[in-house]
Every structure is written in C-alpha cells, then in structure tokens.
Amino acid sequence: MTNTVDVDKRRFLTNATTVVGGIGAIAVAIPFISSLSPSAKAEAAGAPVALDISKLAMGQMLIIEWRGKPVWILRRSDDTLSTLATLASELSDPDSDDLGQQPDYCKNPSRSIRDDILVLVGICTHLGCSPTHRPELAPEDLGPDWKGGFFCPCHGSKFDLAGRVYAGLPAPNNLVVPPYHFVSDSQLLIGADPVGYG
Ligand code: FES
16 A cells, blocks of 8 residues: 555656646646745645646646645536536436535536536545546547546546546545635635635
C-alpha cells in the first residue's frame, strides 16, 4: 500500500507539472513548486486554494494540490455534457445519491456548480490511486464503447467526465467533489463552500 501511494504521488506530481507547464499563466497557483511563498504553504496545509481559470481551454484539465490531494479542474464541452446524460444505466450512482461524495450544491447531473467546469478530487475511491484523464473516444485499450472519462490504472475502475463510477468495477463510489465556489467568472476557490453553504 505504501509503495502504491508513493507511485501515485509521483504520478500525480508528474502529471501536475506536465499539465501546468502548458498553462503558464496559472502556474503561480500551484502550491507544491519549490519556491513556495508563505501563503502557498498555508494553502498546502489546508487553506482554500485560489486559481485563475480564464485560460483553461475547452477539454483542458488543470491539476492543483489541496490538502495534499490532487484536485482536477476540467472544462467540459456541450458534447461532453450531452454524453453524460446517456450513461445512467452503466453507472453505480448516476444521480449522485451518495451524499458523502459531493456537496449538496453539486448533486445534479453535471456534479458541478457551472456545467462547463468540473472540479474533482483525483483519487480513486477503491484504494486511492490517481486515475488518468482519458477524454478520447473509443481508444484501443479502453474499447469501442468508451466515451471519455477517467481510468484508474491500478485495478481498472472507470469514471465518466462527471466523476461517476461505472458499475461492476472495483471502485465503489463516485469521485469526490470538494467544496469550492466561483469568486468571479474566472476565479475559483477550492476548499470553501459558496456563501450560504457549509
Ligand atoms: S485504486 Fe483505482 S481501481 Fe483500485
């Protein structure tokens, strides 16, 4: 288990560095880079993490760290959102009835405050690996029915692009949606509920 977690942490950090490297303007929001400011250290310890999503392109995913966990921020297209509505029969909890997996304000079909922006804790609900973002349709290794989502390489669990788990695979629950809210159209605060919640 320890080895698995170490490998996952390395994978997460590698992925995070890779993704953020392509979004230079957002890189300042990453708290685990070597030149941590005092405020960034506070964020890594558990304080909310603010970030600018104005440069997040359609289909692009940003990874940050919050409370020592990877948090994914993905911008979804209308096509992706339409696909989500077709998957219910294949999922364990299509309506997000397990209330422990998301805040009340994200118990909806897109599992998000704003349909286009998905925010998830990127940790598999089976044994804690970090799944891989696999947005492509019908790749050879995932089969002709794959409609884009997240694939956990440790034991094969699959999640759709709302973080809902496919049935019959090891992971028992949907991926966790952390508390968050929009400070403005382009500013997101991870780790704090909207006013009136929490
Ligand atoms: S940890 Fe993800 S499937 Fe086992």
